[in-house]
Amino acid sequence: MIQVAQIIFILSVLVILHEFGHYITAKWFKVRVEKFYLFMDAGFSLFKKKIGDTEWGIGWLPIGGYVKLSGMIDESMDTEQMNQEPQPWEFRSKPAWQRLIIMLGGIIVNVLLAWFIYTTMYTTVGKKxxxxxxxxxxxxxxxxxxxxxxxxxxxxxxxxxxxxxxxxxxxxxxxxxxxxxxxxxxxxxxxxxxxxxxxxxxxxxxxxxxxxxxTTSITIDSILPNKEAKKAGLKVGDSILAINAKKINFFDEFISTLKSQKQDSVTVTVFRGAAQKDIRVKVDKKGELGFRVKPTVxxxxxxxxxxxxxxxxxxxxxxxxxxxxxxxxxxxxxxxxxxxxxxxxxxxxxxxxQLPDAWDWEFIWNFTALFSIGLAFMNLLPIPGLDGGHALFTTVEMITGKKLNDKAAGHVQTFGMIILLTLMALTFGKDIYQLIADKFF
Structure with a gap:
């Protein structure tokens, strides 16, 4: 549950601030924001409240979020308003350079967030x-x-x-x-x-x-039950010095020597207490004795x-x-x-x-900064449906002076959403399958 709480917290911070980047730039240029949602409200929302022109809400599907701008074909795929005459407060009525800034607003906030987090971390706990x-x-x-x-x-x-x-x-x-x-x-x-x-x-x-x-030190940290090390009498705290009278300098030498002696017995020289001791141990078919060494700190x-x-x-x-x-x-x-x-x-x-089982604010903020840059990069990709796709078409319009018509824009947006939803379904499916496999197989 701690891992779930962490990812929801991180996603919430990133999505809210990313969408706020779009929201604040839209407001600067007098574009009406109809919706501001944390997570997707496909079918229904967990919470919603209208304040002024904007409906603020929380969706039930934690795969992102969105702001719905008047006069723009976006994730909502609402094309009805596009059949009406453009209004001054609509996104499509604004100059291309303003629309480009609005599209890049979320990405800019993601980068600024990472910059802010790292600056704060470096001045408090330090760069590690x-x-x-x-x-x-x-x-x-x-x-x-x-x-x-x-x-x-x-x-x-x-x-x-x-x-x-x-x-x-x-x-x-x-x-x-x-x-x-x-x-x-x-x-x-x-x-x-x-x-x-x-x-x-x-x-x-x-x-x-x-x-x-x-690793140079080979000190036994734990003995596995029903394994050869336990049967032979090796103990926690023993330090491995040699195998078959051959001095062992590194742990990888120890492993390779055992691999070459599968299902044979070897004489392990250990340092225990204040004395050396030779112990005869059988090597199992995997080339192991059955103990764990102290991990690297x-x-x-x-x-x-x-x-x-x-x-x-x-x-x-x-x-x-x-x-x-x-x-x-x-x-x-x-x-x-x-x-x-x-x-x-x-x-x-x-x-x-992959997140830790314990709540660790230092880890969480560092991961949030890392994830924020990842989100910025992903949204920069020139894929229809992402900010980068919208920005690409707007940039082409600024260069050529020709704007993609609403019908074509709708088709492009639909195509982009199909690609994104397919990729999301594949990644979610893979991870859900892995989760189930790890639990039951």
Whole structure:
């Protein structure tokens, strides 16, 4: 329920402010706003109240919201008024440049919101990120798919497309978007170029977990029930030193050694208390013993940089711009079917499932800023039915001096809405299916 509450709160903030951008610019140019709705009121609304010319309401379907402007074919698909003579207060009666500003109003507010949130966060809790330099000090560890793509345990990232990314989480994304990755391997620089098929395997099988810190400490954090580690007498707190008298320096070496000894027994040397102890343990068919190690504490690699207002303002602008660039790169990756990136697109249901179980204001505001830029980018796309589609036709009108007639505009809007509703149905369906599968299968 906490996850649901968080996504509803975030969506409410974003939708209200996005639509307010359209509302306030429409009011500036004396356009009548007939409706202002949070969420969609298909068939009926949960709440509505008319104040002046505007009906304010909350719909039952949490997939967005809208403002209905007089004299405009929009999400409501109300074309009846378009058969009447244009009135001075209608959207269609205004100059093209005013209509363009109204269309871009929501996008502008989304960008300003992200800028405001990041400025506030940087001046209060500070800018926080996982340091790539600190985390990969002893090298990086890669999953099977990452190694298959050409990475090797111990590699250090030198650059991705010619640049070094100080934020480790961003660096992982950069690799998936990259044309060229240069790693330092045993003192030598090695160039890697990921193929679409390799990216697909990473996304399908390991995701962000295909790369991580190379762990040197192997301390048992928990023993799994009915597994070989418990039967053999391994205990929580034991530190693994060697396998079959071979010293183990990194956790990935420990894993690879076990994989090569499937269904055999190995002698594990552990440090317990103040002494070393050799324990004979059988390796199961998966190449595992049956325990979990202590997880990496992200705070060990966390950089916190608190800023004054005049430093935070440009830093927040830079961050907002970077996120917009990442959205462009993500979209380009989605348009490459061979990568399978389109499968990663999520509906609010899928997004909610990734949110933390506890209410965390710092996380929520950071996620809201991230989502706000994503919403701005999505609405910039020149797709009929989105703000970007309206803005495109208005821009063409300003250049050519020719306006799309109302009938054609209606057909274009209908086509755009069909595309959007189809995409929404597919993403919602996928996430609902996944939710059910995770619960019952």
């Amino acid at each position: 990120y996982i340091s790539t330099e600190v985390l990969q000090e002893k090298g990086l560890a890669f999953g099977e798919v990452g190694q298959k793509a050409g990475f090797k345990n111990g590699d250090k990232i030198v650059s991705v497309d010619g640049e070094f990314q100080e934020n480790f989480n961003r660096m992982v994304m950069d690799i998936l978007f990259s044309s060229e990755v240069i790693v330092n391997r045993n003192g030598q620089n090695v160039t890697l170029n990921l193929t679409d098929q390799q990216i697909k395997e990473i996304l399908d099988k390991e995701g962000r977990n295909f790369i991580g810190r190379r 992200k705070e060990d690699f966390l950089i916190t940089k608190k800023m004054g207002l005049f430093e935070a303002l440009p830093a927040a602008i830079k961050e907002s711009w970077s996120l917009l660039v990442y959205n462009v790169k993500s979209f380009k990756l989605i348009l490459r079917p061979a990568t399978g990136a389109y499968k990663q697109v999520k509906s609010p249901i899928g997004i909610a499932r």
